[in-house]
Amino acid sequence: MSDRSELIITGKPFAFDAERDAEFERLVKRYPIRESMILPALWLTQEQEGWISAEAMAYIADRIGTYASKVYEAATFYTMFNLEPKGQYHICVCRTLSCWLREKQEIVDYLAKEIGIRPGEISEDGRFSLEEVECLGHCGTAPVVQLNGEFHEEMDVDKMKALLATLK
Ligand code: FES
Structure with a gap:
């Protein structure tokens, strides 16, 4: 980071x-x-x-x-402002308590394996960047992921996989 x-x-x-x-x-x-x-x-x-x-x-x-x-x-x-270049698709995974308790790490691990980047990194082709962020304010529907600022709630690995498929 x-x-x-x-x-x-x-x-x-x-x-x-x-x-x-x-x-x-x-x-x-x-x-x-x-x-x-x-x-x-x-x-x-x-x-x-x-x-x-x-x-x-x-x-x-x-x-x-x-x-x-x-x-x-x-x-x-404000942490929502990016002070360095990001990928074409910038993925933020909430790491705060509710999302952490509801297995946000499985999503981060899946993304790391699928895209080949860890939080704070940009893929070599510049298409993806990944970041872990603090509470996104949607704790009741954790775990929460943002893709280019758009919210995706009650996420899991299958939903993340489906979301990535829409980008390829
Ligand atoms: S803890 Fe993840 S949205 Fe609040």
Whole structure:
């Protein structure tokens, strides 16, 4: 797993594409205090790129008119923001109590065997990345898996296998 205190500097300039740019302009009108746009702008960035680079944080700060350090603080505080590139299919498995008690490890072990990666890794072809995350807030339907942000509940190895089959 990556050290969240280290940002990847790509040197590649970042800007919203036309769709996200329009969405940014639509959303920013809602907020009398522009800094309230930090979280929505981070979500737009992650939706576009799959992760949030240091360059993207600087871009967001410029667009909002705030300090890059404020954008950095928000991006590094919330664990749902990816601070490094992820696979085309980013799989998060909840590792907190309810999911742990309901055999989340079997799912992680299955994914490790099937895809060949452990939590914190990206497959060589870049298609898959796997991560164990803290409570996803759906404890009553544990174990819970997120695939590119979409929830899959009451998971088991068979359901995970079926879900992977839809991606191939
Ligand atoms: S413990 Fe897994 S969703 Fe809450």
